Amino acid sequence: MGKVKIRELRGKSKSDLTKEVDDLKQELSALRVAKVTGGAANKLSKIKVVRKSIARVLTVIHQTQRENLRKFYQGKKYKPKDLRYKKTRAMRRRLTAHEQGLKTAKTMKKERAFPVRRYAVKL
Secondary structure: OOOHHHHOOOOOOOHHHHHHHHHHHHHHHHHHHHHHOOHHHHHHHHHHHHHHHHHHHHHHHHHHHHHHHHHHHOOOOOOOOOOOOOOOHHHHHHHOOOHOOOHHHHHHHHHHHOOOOOOOOOO
């Protein structure tokens, strides 16, 4: 089958990609049998190429799946944890800008009762 190019895989549908993975796995099992029975050196070196090709196809499948999920959850209030931005634990727990601006009832009452004094100063 040979080395698989990722740019060729991006345009294919998921069913085509899964079929391609099955074909590559079939080829890999045949190569492993050839390895046990004492096959040619070119078949042994091809095992690595086929394994990497399987990984490429699976990577494209997972990337397109995640991309579609991101589109689906875009603009929604809640997202699955694996689609949220990671940042750091402290940043995720930090108050939002809205929460920081909120004042308690006691503080608001105090500000109304004792407003900031303004002085007319001559220069």
